[in-house]
Amino acid sequence: MGKNTVHDLLNNADIQDPLDFPGRADAPGLRDLDGALRCKICQELFEAPVVLACGHCFCSLCARNQISEKAVCPVCWKPASEGHLRVNPTMEEAVVAWKGARAYVLRLATDDRTRQNTLRGTPESSHPRPTKKRKTSPDSEIELIESVSGPSSPRRSHVGITKPKSKSKARFTSIERSGEPFSSPNSPDDGCVECPACARQVNASLINEHLDSGCKMPPTKITDAKEKDEWSKLFAGKAPKKGKDRLKADVNDDDTDSPIPKVSYTVLKDKQIRDLLAEHDLLTTGDRPLLIARHQRWVSVYNANLDHMSTQRKRQAELRAEMRRWEEGRRATSNSGTAREVALSINVSEYRRENKAEFAVLVERAKPKKPSLPSNLPQPQGQVKKDHTSINEADDEQSVADITATQENGMVVIDVDSEA
Amino acid sequence: MDARLRRVNKEIADCKNDKSTNINIELIDNSPFHLRGSFEGPEDTPYQGGHFEDIVIPDSYPFQPVKMKFITKVYHPNVSSASGAICLDILKDAWSPVLTLKSTLISLQSLLCSPEPNDPQDAEVAKHYMTSRSSFEETARYWAQVYAGAPGKGKVPKVGAQDAVAIAGLEKAHVDQFEALGFERGKVIDVLRRLNYRGANVASISEDKVVEELLKN
Structure with missing residues (x-):
């Protein structure tokens, strides 16, 4: 089952990757070029690229997410902060240009390889990816042509005379x-x-x-x-407008480019967080962690959007649609995806309760042995083991595997947190 | 959420397309976030042969590290011999979102090449490693043959009572010696393993001490 599903998964998703391009021998530099224009975090072409203080470049949203998780650059580990983010319009221009050229270059490259293969007399083996790309490329090309031809003669005459x-x-x-x-x-x-x-x-x-x-x-x-x-x-x-009027004005007014300030949620009551959400026309349902996560997400998405060049910015409606997808994704994972992990964590606590007596026995057995341990075994051995037992009991995030280790093999010292 | 799925898809494709690394990734229970990865034990190590990996991708990936553990039993100072839990910095604090499934699996492969006994996951295995490298390697090789399907030299070992001594990395003569005193074989193996009765240690641990330990249980 495994292999088939992987295959389906990969074919169904229309995902672009540097590996779409032929290797260095056939098309030198193309793979690297496509890779260089991608964010190292999400591995997509840069969306609103920003640079950190160290000079490394990421999508604005990725950088913000990373900083909220750990305030260092993921590449060089130098400290980073949201205040030091600087937009990189030059990179964005390059990405926009490459987005336009990519399908065309890809077609040229794959055609070239096919021709070379036929010249060499080796029959083209099945290439699922290139053919897929070739199928999609004409569409995007037409789109491209349309968008280019848009402002030219017919529309200009329209603009120039009738309006x-x-x-x-x-x-x-x-x-x-x-x-x-x-x-x-x-x-x-x-x-x-x-x-x-x-x-x-x-x-x-x-x-x-x-x-x-x-x-x-x-x-x-x-x-x-x-x-x-x-x-x-x-x-x-x-x-000052209130309620719905104000919201409508916000929706229409896409040109405002002041970022939403960060909020320290600990000093706010639930009601105040709900007000913050209502101010931006967001859902106000759910418990406190969800409210906070939603507001954080909105602030990140909104501020990241401002890091786009003004021509590339998404409309608020699109950002809201993104938020809806986020909510759906959250709901889906809380229903199915994390179900397994939830089950695991329940099992852990249950497991601990059930085996408490056995743990106690193990701890007891470890204790009296201490004085009689041979000299080459370090004295604190028993102590360490005891610590770990208590860590296991205290720390809910400990995986079930570690617990079983302690249980199955009383002598194994599990060193997950302390020595890492 | 969506970005995570896209990224995982790419990483699986990346492993699939890269034939040179011999890294394989399969889905478990149809979720792209619960995977089974496998790679070959590195050459010129006792681990030559197949090893398997269990991968769980957390919700906040790639900002949180993937959770990995060995499904196959591995005799290694930084891998728990009971649970397969792995002690490797990049799976904990040193994780960075720029790391991928492929690079992480390659790191694990290289962890098998270069054990770090000073930062052990399995203290007993680490002690064995420090005491007698050759005996440790023999045991690791034996585990790889029994559990990971590594090719054996001539004989194909089977898991059974006979193997318990080798699995514990002890000398058959030592086990027989104490068994002859009337102790249960399993208990002898247990005690000798705990005392690290191997190599140079054999001289420093008196027989009386072993017997004392045996009597205590």
């Missing part, structure tokens, strides 16, 4: 009194000419008035909708 027409009409409706807009070389549609003094567009019929008044623009009436907008903007600036 200003409606826009300028909206702006000058109040100025345009006469029904027929007359055309001039400068103003094809709406009868505006450029003021020779201030270079602003002014309706031809009003240009003299405009010049006489010393280039004052006639008060343009703001349309009702715009007026409302302006007012709401004013209000938004002054009155």
Whole structure:
């Protein structure tokens, strides 16, 4: 069963890896290049790369997770802190460019190898990975072409002609009194000419008035909708929004780039943590550890997103979707994945209770032996053993294996924690 | 969560694609987070032959180390001879997220090459190692043949009463000597192993002391 499932697992998941590329002999440097643009922690192409104080580069989220676990660089073990993270836009540019080129280069490389193989006369053996990639590459290429061709001719003409027409009409409706807009070389549609003094567009019929008044623009009436907008903007600036209004504003306002500050949860009550979550429109269900984990996760995800170049940033909706996936993943593992580990830990405590008498006997047996132990055995031997028994009993994280070791073989000294 | 699955997938593929290291990884109970890895005992060591590894990948991997232990019994100072628990720094404090399943398994392979008796997991085995290297290696080789399917020299050993002496790494003559005094064989083996009655130690441990120990139980 084992091998098949591994195979299925690997084929089902569309996972990119430096090993997609042919080896050094066939395509020198390609594998290394793909590897160099990957984060050493998650082994994906860099997402919002940041550098630590030591100069090593990681995805922002990976670096933040690592620092919260252990505040050192995973490569060189030099101390690291979140305050020292610096964004690396140059690396991000390189990664974005490589993301665009990867499928194409991969196709070239595999085609090249196939050709060389046929030239050599060796029939191409089955390559599950390259064929899969070749199948997917045309799609991504089309996507690429579309995104490139987007801003070119058709859209530009659209932007250049149609849009200003409606826009300028909206702006000058109040100025345009006469029904027929007359055309001039400068103003094809709406009868505006450029003021020779201030270079602003002014309706031809009003240009003299405009010049006489010393280039004052006639008060343009703001349309009702715009007026409302302006007012709401004013209000938004002054009155702090509460509840849902504020949340909506946050969702719309993607340009804010101030990171969420870190919170020390120990000084907060459950209610306050819930408020923090509600502020960002997150779930407020679950027990305290879950609330804290959720808020920490959101802060990491949110702040990591800010380390992207502004063009690469995800929208808040995407971040929220990511959070939902995280919640689902958590639920799934708490139901099935960790079930085994939970069972183990229960077994450990049960096991300890059941065998308490036997442990006691073993400890007792170890004690009186001490004085009569041969001289070459160090005196503290029994002591060490006793310590370990107590460690085992105290430490819930001790694996069940170690406990059994103590039990099955009374003489083996288990040294897991103290000597590591 | 997702990132962990992706990374584990890659690491399994990495081991699979790298034919030079002879490292194999299989799934246990259909979970990519509970694996069985295997590698060959390094050459020119008593461990030449197959050894198996049990791997559990924790939730916060790669920020927390993988949990590994030997399923196959291994006679080694840094491996518990009873449970297979491994004493290796990178499985504990020295873990770093840049390490992978492959690199960790290779580290274990090299741990078999170079035991660290001063930081032992199994104190008795470590004492045996310090007292008499050749006797230790013989026992380790014997364990590898019996438990790990390493090729034996001529004879194929079977686990039985006959092997208990060799499994404990003792001299048959010594065991016979005390058995002849009327003690139970299993008890003799037990006591001699605990006293590390091997090599140069034999001279320093008097027979009286052994008998005293035997009588105590």
